[in-house]
Amino acid sequence: MIHFDSDYMAGALPEIMKRLVETNLEETTGYGSDDYTARAKDLIKKACANPDSQVYFLVGGTQTNKTVIDTILERYEGVMAADTGHINVHESGAIENAGHKVIALPSHEGKVHAEDVEQYLSSFYADESYAHMNIPGALYISFPTEYGTLYSKEELTALSNVCHKWNKSLFVDGARLGYGLVAEGNDVTLNDLATLTDVFYIGGTKQGALFGEAVVVNSKSPRFSHFTTIIKMHGALLAKGRLLGLQFETLFTDDLYTRAAKHAVNLAMKLQKGFIAKGYNPIIASPTNQQFFQLPNEVIDRLMKFATFEYWGPRGDNSSLVRFVCSWATTDEAVETLLKNL
Amino acid sequence: MIHFDSDYMAGALPEIMKRLVETNLEETTGYGSDDYTARAKDLIKKACANPDSQVYFLVGGTQTNKTVIDTILERYEGVMAADTGHINVHESGAIENAGHKVIALPSHEGKVHAEDVEQYLSSFYADESYAHMNIPGALYISFPTEYGTLYSKEELTALSNVCHKWNKSLFVDGARLGYGLVAEGNDVTLNDLATLTDVFYIGGTKQGALFGEAVVVNSKSPRFSHFTTIIKMHGALLAKGRLLGLQFETLFTDDLYTRAAKHAVNLAMKLQKGFIAKGYNPIIASPTNQQFFQLPNEVIDRLMKFATFEYWGPRGDNSSLVRFVCSWATTDEAVETLLKNL
Amino acid sequence: MIHFDSDYMAGALPEIMKRLVETNLEETTGYGSDDYTARAKDLIKKACANPDSQVYFLVGGTQTNKTVIDTILERYEGVMAADTGHINVHESGAIENAGHKVIALPSHEGKVHAEDVEQYLSSFYADESYAHMNIPGALYISFPTEYGTLYSKEELTALSNVCHKWNKSLFVDGARLGYGLVAEGNDVTLNDLATLTDVFYIGGTKQGALFGEAVVVNSKSPRFSHFTTIIKMHGALLAKGRLLGLQFETLFTDDLYTRAAKHAVNLAMKLQKGFIAKGYNPIIASPTNQQFFQLPNEVIDRLMKFATFEYWGPRGDNSSLVRFVCSWATTDEAVETLLKNL
Amino acid sequence: MIHFDSDYMAGALPEIMKRLVETNLEETTGYGSDDYTARAKDLIKKACANPDSQVYFLVGGTQTNKTVIDTILERYEGVMAADTGHINVHESGAIENAGHKVIALPSHEGKVHAEDVEQYLSSFYADESYAHMNIPGALYISFPTEYGTLYSKEELTALSNVCHKWNKSLFVDGARLGYGLVAEGNDVTLNDLATLTDVFYIGGTKQGALFGEAVVVNSKSPRFSHFTTIIKMHGALLAKGRLLGLQFETLFTDDLYTRAAKHAVNLAMKLQKGFIAKGYNPIIASPTNQQFFQLPNEVIDRLMKFATFEYWGPRGDNSSLVRFVCSWATTDEAVETLLKNL
Secondary structure (H helix, E strand, O other), X not given: OEEOOOOOOOOOOHHHHHHXXXXXXXXXXXXXXXXXXXXXXXXXXXXXXXXXXXXXXXXXXXXXXXXXXXXHOOOOEEEEEEOOOHHHHOOXXXXXXXXXXXXXXXXXXXXXXXXXXXXXXXXXXXXXXXXXXXXXXXXXXXXXXXXXXXXXHHHHHHHHHHHHHOOOEEEEXXXXXXXXXXXXXXXXXXXHHHHHOOEEEEEOHHHOOOOOEEEEEOOOOHHHHHHHHHHHHOOOOOOOOHHHHHHHHHHOOOOHHHHHHHHHHHXXXXXXXXXXXXXXXXXXXXXXXXXXXXXXXXXXXXXXXXXXXXXXXXXXXXXXXXXXXXXXXXXXXXXXXXXXXX | OEEOOOOOOOOOOXXXXXXXXXXXXXXXOOOOOOHHHHHHHHXXXXXXXXXXXXXXXXXXXXXXXXXXXXXXXXXXXXXXXXXXXXXXXXXXXXXXXXXXXXXXXXXXOOEOOHHHHHHHHHHHHHOOOHHHOOEEEEEEEEOOOOOOOOOOHHHHHHHHHHHHHOXXXXXXXXXXXXXXXXXXXXXXXXXXXXXXXXXXXXXXXXXOOOOOEEEEEOOOOHXXXXXXXXXXXXXXXXXXXXXXXXXXXXXOOOOHHHHHHHHHHHHHHHHHHHHHHOOOOOOOOOOOOEEEEEEEHHHXXXXXXXXXXXXXXXXXXXXXXXXXXXXXXXXXXXXXXXXXXX | OEEOOOOOOOOOOHHHHHHHHHXXXXXXXXXXXXXXXXXXXXXXXXXXXXXXXXXXXXXXXXXXXXXXXXXXXXXXXXXEEEOOOHHHHOOOOHHHHOXXXXXXXXXXXXXXOHHHHHHHHHHHHHOOOHHHOOEEEEEEEEOOOOOOOOOOHHHHHHHHHHHHHOOOEXXXXXXXXXHHHOOOOOOOOHHHHHHHOOEEEEEOHHHOOOOOEEEEEOOOOHHHHXXXXXXXXXXXXXXXXXXXXXXXXXXXXXXXXXXXXXXXXXHHHHHHHHHHHOOOOOOOOOOOOEEEEEEEHHHHHHHOOOEEOEEOOOOOOOEEEEEEEOOOOOOHHHHXXXXXXX | OEEOOOOOOOOOOHHHHHHHHHOOOOOOOXXXXXXXXXXXXXXXXXXXXXXXXXXXXXXXXXXXXXXXXXXXXXXXEEEEEEOOOHHHHOOOOHHHHOOOOEEEEOOEOOEOOHHHHHHHHHHHHHOOOHHHOOEEEEEEEEOOOOOOOOOOHHHHXXXXXXXXXXXXXXXXXXXXXXXXXXXXXXXXXXXXXXXXXXXXXXXXXXXXXXXXXXXXXXXXOHHHHHHHHHHHHOOXXXXXXXHHHHHHHHHOOOOHHHHHHHHHHHHHHHHHHHHHHOOOOOOOOOOOOEEEEEEEHHHHHHXXXXXXXXXXXXXXXXXXEEEEEOOOOOOHHHHHHHHHOO
């Protein structure tokens, strides 16, 4: 069997496993107060090149979205997001469980348009009874989006401008950030994210770590001075915090994070070209590690004999939307095998 | 000035004020343990003709929606509603504040179609990853809807069937219930509601009481045996509970509730006909006490010199959507004056 | 039967009922945007003599405690209170339902000592791991307390000082405020409360209104600029807001609030003296409208044949703790009858 | 430096690291749907010998407490716990953040007495106004407690009986379960826990895993059929779930879990004896891996030059309470060095 279900199927990059084993018997204090964590924070701050940024580590994506959004919002505020956004559809209501409405905006291939945000906010505040509505407090976007698409620097700047014009926070879910940063045509950098957003995170779980997400806080909100307490309250504070620090230290040494992401995206592009060559155009032009195709059910059934991948929604009558994902662990042989049998 | 802003502008029906004054110095125990409340419950149970129903009284609509929905849902469940539903747009995120997602379904003139519910639920459970999504636990509808429209008995039965087929609760917001029950063409009765729904409520605030909503629980969920505690926890338990009992006892004596609603609906129909005669068709065929028109801004400006009414959304460039509401307190003279100057 | 169960057994002061009837058919806009509410706010601001104070009206006590505490606290903060405090024991977990811990401090006849607050906070911040604990964000006290006792101005000042030294908010539950302000020996004024606290409220429900609590906000926290939205989100915004305004306008006209409170406290003192004369000393020296006695069960049983009053805890084997409450509606005859048969 | 701060300072048992490396490049589906997880569940079920038990894996202790307690309680219920219980003092208000009150009961060396539970519940339900209070829904205890003490089988049975008599759930926090199971004098087994409790968990984080807690559900509450959704909603579902399965599979193979715990407890007993020999009696007779002493500050200062350990509360004027913890990773040499320099 070859696997294209997701980018969190294998363990961790060998470099990470090596470091975990090497340092295993060291004893350090908990909750991120160790030196590995301190060095990882420094490396990430350096990569972001924003002296005001602060770095925190959490374990997983939904956890990070819930904890960060609950921190940047006032209790009476909701968060705007694409209707296809992960927080709106695939997090079991975690945001609402924290008391916040997800205000769904139209999705354009997974992306939110700045004009839609402007339109929503100006209509909202033009309504005399807005105090009786859920106040939008922040915008959540994903980079790359859930459909593998990317915002250009221009688009990201426009979103940042409209958010800050209306005094709303901008939060970027970067669970797959690396796959976006290395994509062909991408012009957004870590420094752009650290400058244009209030908070974003650098995904580890889907990018070669066993687990872990690095939250980069650029906002100066005083609430972040209590972020450790908030993380703990959300059950999200890892006891052996150095595991997070050590993994991110490794990822941000010798460009490992970038190299691993490039490997995955290169294979995804090869896969995409192979599908196109067989007459299957991707339903969305994703330059990243996720590829979406509407395939005849008979093709799906044939491929599923030797490959695993996911339906993206319910199976259709004749054809269905499916997703193929490459990761740092995907091999060239696996892609070749898939394409050969397409 | 004449007023068509809403149906909660005047105090209470004179019959209610009379009873409040007559009984004012009586001393009774609190929190609804008094005889007025007991009698009001009996009258409502009798009107509903469902021996299994239980009746509770709360103060206001948003409070009732929040408290009931929080009771019928499991913690991990959300509530389906029309995207135009009051809980989705005009309750400041109260439902989400209680931890539940409002799952917006398409609105058809304010109504939810049973087919859309069936489609949503069958797609939901066909998705292999539904455990990672917010589980729909109930359907919320309004009768009449926020646009004054009504479900037929057939439509209500279809919604009840689809909900119960999928083991979901059906909850009806009846903040304006009386205005629907007396509308021309309506074929839904209190007994239908008590039979087809798990919970519904009979609005008092907008129907001639100073305040108060009568919640009729038809569900046998054991959680309702703790409903008083839940109401208290939501800050919704009125100390002088007899004020609620006495008002509903009065409303359900000598058909007062029905008579007051008919007065309002008759005037709304007169108003509607008057607008149509001047060439302004209602944007939605509402048979109840709310009427919606798209009027030229110049007409709006002229009317607002002597009448008050609400924009329904932001003011447009040339014309705007406005709402006229009649209540038990609206006078024939007021409607005449409005139409004469249209 | 004569009644000493509580101070919310009768309707409202006749002056209030008169005004409700007189103004009943007027039509005003909702949610407190009317002139009655504006005038009531002005009267209360004037009585408080703090130009920075803002006034809001809510319906009931638990609701007010929950809404205010949820507003003054950050999400990760808890509220300190006497272990006997109403929010800790008699609100069905409403504060916790809003996500906040009630941090119980020792109670001294219902009161919190400033030294205990100082001790708690200095120990708390001396603990290296305090970020892993629930951060105390405010102090809740009741004036009068749940046992009818009062803070002196000196005690209140000390509590205010310790709170503000540690940057914590001070919130006073004044559900029975009037009964305290008029008590013999009391030296605390409305102006003191408006100066020394961040928020307090002036109880209406237990002091002669049908319902209603006037929240006086002295804090300059920007969160209160969204207080209407927060109130709505808590299901606590009364549609016919003028009912609250009109009642408080009446209470604060011609000293009605004070006069009604004095009537109740005078009768409570008469009752206390009568009990003492029969050899039953109050278990706590309460100068306000609540009196607590440990009575032999046989006496309780005898009194309960013609009078109602509450056990304060479970019935004991031989004697039990009971509470007698006087209100504006209690008559001299009722007290006489009680004492005669003691 | 030698370290006695806590039992989560080193990485993982070498056997676990070996398995993580061996299996690192395998690709499995996520969220615990893999074979490692299935085998780990089987091993644990077998060890518990209760065919009705179900096993789930979470990442950390606070997270597990919050998620489980939120599942076993109704929304309007609170959880009883020793006032020294971890959920009451060291979890940043996580339980309250989920909406539930922690009802503090007296602690006896960290333990709750069955008589105190019986007394609390019988008084509670004897109070006529209990519907206005927070309903106790479950009892939380720790085994071992936060002070290293253990419940005997008789004590655990008594707690189970009183809980089930009153229809309350019993939940055992077993973050350090292994250290209790192997302690001298302990007569509680995994099967006892699986029979007497509704839910308990087997700690991994503090017992030699990188992280992970195995939740054993013995309750038949239907809510657990949605436990995956609830875990996800709490941000507690690990993407690479097999990491949890694989670690617990390893721990429950060849008695590794027991052997590692014994190593730690043996060293703790040696440490305890050494302290006693020097005249420092433990403040509590803990037979497990945590030892508490009241030491002169000068001794503390001297030891801290070469050893790390924690203050248990603020530093006193002359002496302070400190804690020494042994783990699977503590060496005999470390204990020798500590004792030699005492």
